[in-house]
Amino acid sequence: MRRIPRVGGAVVGAVLALSLAGCGGDDGDGSSGTSADGLQGRGPITFVTGKDRSGNLQKQVDGWNAEHPDEKVRIIELPDEPNEQRQQMIQNATTKSDAYTVLNLDVVWTAEFAANRWLTELPEDRVDLSKMLPATIETARYRDRLYAVPSTSDAGMLYYRKDLLDKAGIAEPPKTYRQMWDACEKVKDLDEAKDIDCFFTEVNKSESMTISMVEAIGSAGGAIIGPDGEPAVNTPQAKQGLEFLVKAHADGRMPKSAITLDTEGGRRYFQDGKLVFQRQWPYQYALANQDDGSSEVAGKFAVAPLPGPDGPGVSNLGGHNLAISAFAKNKATGLDFIRYLTGVQAQRDNLLATSKAPTIAALYDDPELVEKLPYLPVLKAAIENATPRPVAVKYGDVTAAIQEAGYSAVTGDAPVDKALADLQGRLETLTARQ
Template structure:
């Protein structure tokens, strides 16, 4: 993502101030230090990406009815994560108190905490023991809690059960080769005409970083290794990206995918024009809505994403609630986060939206499983999922990944050269 000049300058100043102040082990009473008392009560704001379900407002209405003097107002940001992140950074670098509770993508925690844009959360007041362990780490930075996991996510393969059955395919594919074979069989059916084989996010957005990470991790590679060093100039990384390149080149994935975001893909699947779709769990509820908006109601199921030799490595997604270091009424904000993170609220939200909860027990809840039979599959996927690069300069890193991989997908740059270029870019961005 390319920052505006103002954001770049202010973010640079914030980084400089962070470097001067260390990692937050000193005085924690200054606003923006990431620590100090969470004091102040009164109205607050909840800053979030677009709420497609409308359920977030219902949950906020419940809070507001019980707390008339501490009401919450939702500030809805653009749908694209890159744009959400940019607006949150603009608010933080100007030290504005307009944003109180931030609904953060799980990979933003390190960047926001390192820059002291978040208030540290008291671990003794938030019950993280009941959450899936993989989700808890997404809210931590250097052993401290800065964000409370509210929803989790992992990539799943949505597939048309009706078309596979007619084509004589009894099980969802576990490998890329099996997926292509199933596509070929469906294409021979009269019902398969005009149906695209496969779609995942490959437009130049955050979704492409997710897609690239999943493809590379599925072949045994990494974007950044365990020591934090770039590792994309490898045969495994090239194999993963080549899978995506060849999918477009061979017509397995429509070229229109290069301009579609996640919502565009969802609409394509719900219109009945797609056989296999790598997507987040939120699509399940929308695609099964019997209001005329979906042509695939009761005609699809979900499975683990495939890989080269078996199930692939899904990406760990989700959203966490954090408190802006510059906000007023932080005590109210903390109580509101507790309210939203409560098991009862998480269950209600999941039932209404099909968003994945972070409370582990809900994956074994009979009512939940009855509505979402795939929950055991999703739980396993989350527990085994891999994260996108956890780096302080995440915005620059994801922009570099998107740029290099997109050039390879569009045929502008050979995959090998694209990976070499990306290795060089990431080395500059991750070197202290």
């Protein structure tokens, strides 16, 4: 039994572990329409994605449709929860349905979908990757072949109530957990802050738990999958990371409802003025700054790098890649639409409209954009130093095991040691290669 080591700074141990045994041996020979040679056909297509709450996606699709009346795009919106999005896309693929054309994939799904021959390989000479952040490009490859184009990136940041920290005499955001807890105590001495909670990161039983564990364990110097490709949650670092989540919830530093709040629930909690600190994605920035009365904290918050046990913490590398279903019609139109959505102008417009992280490197250094979105330097650094989730061909099983372990520990159903021991055994089975 052997495992695949870390390559190029990203955890790929589980990526190839079941690449042939689990998916029938994808050699990219063109069968089932997976080869780049299969990019044929023009006409109407669908774009399958999670919910767009900004309205900007429809605006961009309307722009495409106005210029391509014979190749119109119809948006198919899936649920908010990533697990449900993934399941619906998998159901479409396993039935070999042509209902989905372009897929908006979480970056960690790309390898799984490519290995199972659900995606069409993309020709690199027809996609401009030269302007994109290197970390984002790697998420779009499987076995050194391109199966998607990075559309948005993502990394966790610390949102904090700058107005309250200023009033409490705290000049800088915290770099360590201890500094964050101390800042909370000072803030809660203020009359207007007595009833708000200190900190929130997602610990519900969903993909968000996997992300929180990657960040907490990574911030403690550990990893879920080690650099040698071996599961590594039987380590002191992994224990320290999970204990941070457990204690933050048990000690009341996180709201008790944290075990049920999803990403959107956390956003609303922060926007309602109920938190001092929050780990959150950049998309929240624009929404929390709305001056239409929907946010109680507009103009009152700022962002900083995530804290860790002894210094700045580790962010999870998130984002989305655009790919073409292996079973779709009109794949040539699909590729052109992907190039349109991932182009510089479209990404710039999307950044301004939604505050979602672009994959075009130069946009992070654009003075006009930095003036409007001052978190961009923090976000760029977070992306460049981010840690990926374990990327696995059997990703659904891997993330489910991580979620179960983390949730059982945070809710007190299992001691940390037992939760991690059970997780270690499960991951060893899931990532083993005969």
